[in-house]
Amino acid sequence: MVLELRNAKKTFGEGNTLVEAMKETNFLVERGELVAVIGPSGSGKSTFLTVAGGLQSPSEGQVIINGKELSQLNEKQRSKVRLQEIGFILQASNLVPFLTVDEQLELLNKVKKDNMSKDEQRKLYEDLGITKLHKNYPSDLSGGERQRVAIAKALFSKPSILLADEPTASLDSDRAFEVMELLRNETKSNQTATIVVTHDVRLIKYVDKVYKMTDGVLKLESTAEKDLGLTE
Amino acid sequence: MFLAWSEIKKNKLRFLLITSILLLVSFLVFFLSGLANGLASMNREAIDTWNVDAVLLTEESDKSLYESALNKEVADELDAKETAVVSQMGAIANNGDTKQNVMLFGIDREEFIKPEVSEGDPTFYVQNGVVASDVLKDEGFKIGDTLELSSSDTELTIVGFTEKARFNASPILYMKLNDMQKIKFGDAYTMNKDVVNAVVVKDKDWDTLSLPDNTEIIETETFIENLPGYTEQNLTLTYMIYFLFVISAAIVAIFLYVLTVQKISMFGLMKAQGISSAYLARSVVAQTFILALIGVVLAFGLTLLAGSFLPNAVPIMFDIPTMILYGLILIVVAILGAVISVWTIIRIDPLEAIGG
Ligand SMILES: Nc1ncnc2c1ncn2[C@@H]1O[C@H](COP(=O)(O)OP(=O)(O)OP(=O)(O)O)[C@@H](O)[C@H]1O
Ligand SMILES: [Mg+2]
Numbered sequence: 001m002v003l004e005l006r007n008a009k010k011t012f013g014e015g016n017t018l019v020e021a022m023k024e025t026n027f028l029v030e031r032g033e034l035v036a037v038i039g040p041s042g043s044g045k046s047t048f049l050t051v052a053g054g055l056q057s058p059s060e061g062q063v064i065i066n067g068k069e070l071s072q073l074n075e076k077q078r079s080k081v082r083l084q085e086i087g088f089i090l091q092a093s094n095l096v097p098f099l100t101v102d103e104q105l106e107l108l109n110k111v112k113k114d115n116m117s118k119d120e121q122r123k124l125y126e127d128l129g130i131t132k133l134h135k136n137y138p139s140d141l142s143g144g145e146r147q148r149v150a151i152a153k154a155l156f157s158k159p160s161i162l163l164a165d166e167p168t169a170s171l172d173s174d175r176a177f178e179v180m181e182l183l184r185n186e187t188k189s190n191q192t193a194t195i196v197v198t199h200d201v202r203l204i205k206y207v208d209k210v211y212k213m214t215d216g217v218l219k220l221e222s223t224a225e226k227d228l229g230l231t232e
Numbered sequence: 233m234f235l236a237w238s239e240i241k242k243n244k245l246r247f248l249l250i251t252s253i254l255l256l257v258s259f260l261v262f263f264l265s266g267l268a269n270g271l272a273s274m275n276r277e278a279i280d281t282w283n284v285d286a287v288l289l290t291e292e293s294d295k296s297l298y299e300s301a302l303n304k305e306v307a308d309e310l311d312a313k314e315t316a317v318v319s320q321m322g323a324i325a326n327n328g329d330t331k332q333n334v335m336l337f338g339i340d341r342e343e344f345i346k347p348e349v350s351e352g353d354p355t356f357y358v359q360n361g362v363v364a365s366d367v368l369k370d371e372g373f374k375i376g377d378t379l380e381l382s383s384s385d386t387e388l389t390i391v392g393f394t395e396k397a398r399f400n401a402s403p404i405l406y407m408k409l410n411d412m413q414k415i416k417f418g419d420a421y422t423m424n425k426d427v428v429n430a431v432v433v434k435d436k437d438w439d440t441l442s443l444p445d446n447t448e449i450i451e452t453e454t455f456i457e458n459l460p461g462y463t464e465q466n467l468t469l470t471y472m473i474y475f476l477f478v479i480s481a482a483i484v485a486i487f488l489y490v491l492t493v494q495k496i497s498m499f500g501l502m503k504a505q506g507i508s509s510a511y512l513a514r515s516v517v518a519q520t521f522i523l524a525l526i527g528v529v530l531a532f533g534l535t536l537l538a539g540s541f542l543p544n545a546v547p548i549m550f551d552i553p554t555m556i557l558y559g560l561i562l563i564v565v566a567i568l569g570a571v572i573s574v575w576t577i578i579r580i581d582p583l584e585a586i587g588g
Contacts, residue, residue, distance in 0.1 A: 055583050083506025094501040098242035
């Protein structure tokens with residue numbers, strides 16, 4: 001296993017203002033597995049994803065990434081785990097405004113070893129359809145192109161875990177399907193554990209498992225699309 | 233540094249602004265240091281040329297050459313390695329065209345403080361002949377000029393010029409001690425012909441000498457610091473320079489802080505990805521260093537260039553080691569200005585940048 005949450009719970013505030021953003025959760029994702037987390041706005045999806053990604057600590061319980069229990073680590077060590085193990089594709093564009101597409105990836109080469117080779121990078125650009133954009137700055141890209149570059153950036157570091165929050169939100173349907181296809185291929189070929197938070201139920205056909213988040217409760221919904229019958 | 237340099241390349245205008253402000257401040261620092269140096273040298277260059285260790289004055293003169301009067305015999309009483317007597321008198325010299333505030337220095341022929349003549353008669357020791365500070369050439373004074381003095385009927389003749397001969401901001405006219413005493417004391421000459429202002433001493437062990445009655449011996453540096461206006465002038469300029477250091481730290485701090493605050497969410501996203509605070513902080517420091525270095529180096533060149541266009545009347549003299557020291561201080565101070573930004577970066581919570 002790669003990523004596990006054991007009795008993990010996240011609350012904000014206390015007393016009258018206490019919010020249980022994520023109730024006690026047990027969750028496991030294996031290498032080569034692509035899972036979706038769906039649920040209404042405010043149900044706790046991002047909370048779940050950021051706790052799982054070590055960006056915030058659970059109020060109770062444990063998060064274990066590749067055998068490392070995150071609460072045993074200090075912020076510096078957690079930051080290192082994020083750098084080495086996790087690729088984030090976030091709701092907000094996570095591109096650096098003053099770096100070109102190439103430089104966005106180059107930056108990772110400066111802070112981390114074992115990223116994609118030049119050939120792998122070229123292949124990735126082709127898969128994502130951003131080959132011609134490699135010298136552009138983020139301000140010269142469309143929303144969808146920016147999202148695809150963000151994906152390239154997340155995959156470039158060859159993470160063992162991919163965490164994506166609404167990765168297809170600013171893409172048209174065709175592109176959205178292509179991106180999901182790509183995430184699926186990456187998951188299978190690199191044996192990453194991939195969690196995708198999404199509103200778009202049409203994308204569920206690409207994933208292995210679907211979890212539904214309702215009022216902070218995460219529940220395994222189905223392992224196949226045909227059983228879902230979901231409407232958002 | 234990759235990140236630092238990429239950002240400078242992309243946002244040239246922004247960084248040009250901060251660099252040019254740093255450049256202007258550095259320019260001002262260099263210029264003021266040149267001015268301080270030039271003004272100091274106007275006061276002390278003659279004494280520096282003499283290369284003496286100490287000065288003997290009367291006790292009640294309170295370290296002032298002008299107020300001191302002692303018999304030149306004390307030079308022999310003093311058991312120092314080398315001594316020279318100096319008789320001084322201020323005057324207005326007029327060559328017919330120009331009037332100029334000067335200082336007459338009467339000295340003995342065989343004294344070691346005898347000026348090196350850069351132009352004219354090297355054995356200047358002739359009746360009422362003077363060797364003048366070469367700055368007077370800029371005022372139109374020439375060899376052979378006859379000088380009328382404000383306070384005497386005696387006329388002097390310029391027989392030569394010498395370099396680095398200003399004292400307390402006035403050009404010196406060196407002359408024969410006896411001629412000078414006649415001018416200085418007039419009718420009372422016979423009685424006062426041996427009264428001089430000071431004895432200058434070349435002897436490393438000057439502070440162990442036994443002193444004649446009512447005299448005081450002071451280190452050359454102390455003597456210079458007590459020249460009227462010298463310390464005040466120096467301190468004023470030095471404080472201005474120190475203040476400019478503070479200003480440049482503040483400018484850099486404010487500017488970088490504004491830039492950093494604009495980039496908080498970007499830094500947060502990078503931190504979420506696992507890029508360490510240390511890397512980001514180093515990048516900001518590297519950026520500051522690059523900008524400060526460019527600003528200071530350009531200012532350095534510009535100062536020297538501007539200096540070469542200034543008329544000689546502007547008392548500017550650049551001391552390269554001092555300028556290099558001040559340049560380094562400016563860079564260090566700029567980096568100190570980046571500390572607030574570094575602190576801000578360290579405290580950014582990656583989670584906030586990500587939002588829901
Ligand atoms: N830092 C916080 N302090 C207090 N409450 C918070 C905080 N972060 C999240 N919450 C609350 O926790 C709940 C879950 O928020 P979360 O962002 O996880 O929802 P979400 O499912 O991602 O919503 P969306 O689909 O709109 O992104 C919400 O009620 C939210 O107000
Ligand atoms: Mg969310």
